[in-house]
Amino acid sequence: MILQAQIPYDLSQMKPLPGIAPLDPADWLQVDDAFAPQMEERARLLREVRETVLGIEPEAMPAAQELLEVVLAHLPGGYTRDGEQVTRPDGVVVTLDRGDPMGTLGVLVQEDLCLLQKRGDEHVLTGAVLCFPAGWRLADKISRPLSIIHVPIPEYDDNIGRRVQRLFDGVQQGRPLMRVNRLFHDDPLLHQPVPRRSNNDRAAPETAPYLRSERQCLLRLPETRAVVFSIHTYVVRRGPETL
Template identity: 30%
Template sequence: MSLGFSVEDLLPKARGGGQLKMGLQKLDEECWLQPDPDLAARAEGFAAYPEGIQLSPDGEGPGGELAAMLGLTGGLPEAAQAHHEDMCLLTKREQDEQYRLVGAAVAWPSDWTPADKLGLPLRALHAPIQGYEEQLASGVDHFMAKLKPGPIYGRCNWFIATTGDMRWVAEPPATAFAHVTRQNAGETLFVRSERQTLRRLPQTGAILFTIGVYVSPLGDLSAANIAMLARAIGSLVEGEGDRRGAGAYADALIGYAAGREDNR
């Protein structure tokens, strides 16, 4: 199975609000990584954000294994620089209860800082996500513990931003969305989707987490996808909408969606 490699393809497979879910799908090997990455854009991304590469000693072995698996020399940075996807490595020591982040090569983070996350266990990594501890944490821990080498699993998500930049740092919502109206939402709102995959490396046992970022102006999407987003905004779990700044753009997005529907 494939999730696709664009916002338009990913949105129908993403969660449309409500309770948090892992939403994983098993992927075919040939659908794991984007087949035609823009390597110039990747080089520019890492040059502009060198602090996106963070590696602890525990991540060096898995990074080397990953690079070799992809037919490369080097480690985690070389693997991520040669593909569209940002890449993170997680391992679990015998004395630990949770996997923790031991390496990150991230040119295009979605409002997070790899240096602040390196070494943190899974639950601390996801602490800003409202409802994660109550609705997802146990399921994620169980999935990670049972994941075998070979199978690849993927999921996707979405965010609303006011920039098409690949590296996104969120501003305070009242400031970021102040200029957005129902009339201009198609040009001023951007939908950012992360195509995430998980697989276990066979030799070191580390888990590789890849993040393929795709961004599209809201107005370039199909009416069906815009309608889905409008419905989802009204059904985000309590607190999650606040974290996403939904209150600052919800009326504009819903109004724009209604206008698109009226004009069909």
């Protein structure tokens, strides 16, 4: 069981979708108290079920390689770099492999990372390393547009869909955005790729023993113009004071 001691932001006032706020680029990537066990789990998943947690279209490789360079430029405190090797805050050394940028990113930072690129009127998921999904499978979403990716989410109606697409269109380089969500779970497992059977197939908020929250960020890559959707996952045991 991998849990954080707490969620480092206030979930008491949840904003309606899309619930976006500006983000300081220096605060994009995070290191928390579950870093070492989460990273160990990411490495295991990439080793044992790589095809489940990593997917990329050949056309997305330039964006993935650019994303690796952008992440390297934004590594938070606790990382050190010596040429083509990066030492993580837990002491593990990662050798950079630009031929496998998403795989490298998967063992380099705590965030799951998705690449979305504009095709026609919509952004399409063209690549991702997604070790900690909450009720969705990467294989079901890769190469699909936003309008399909978010089905079935009851709150995600046509109006929200149009607003989210405008949001992706409007993300500006150097001005990332952030939102958070709140999910009630009976199981603290981080890797939960099995989709819900229906929109009612959710843990009861009143009795669920665990609270899961995703810190989701959007930023624009300067060269390929792809949009990066990053997900930092927190799971805590609920106490009397936990929403």
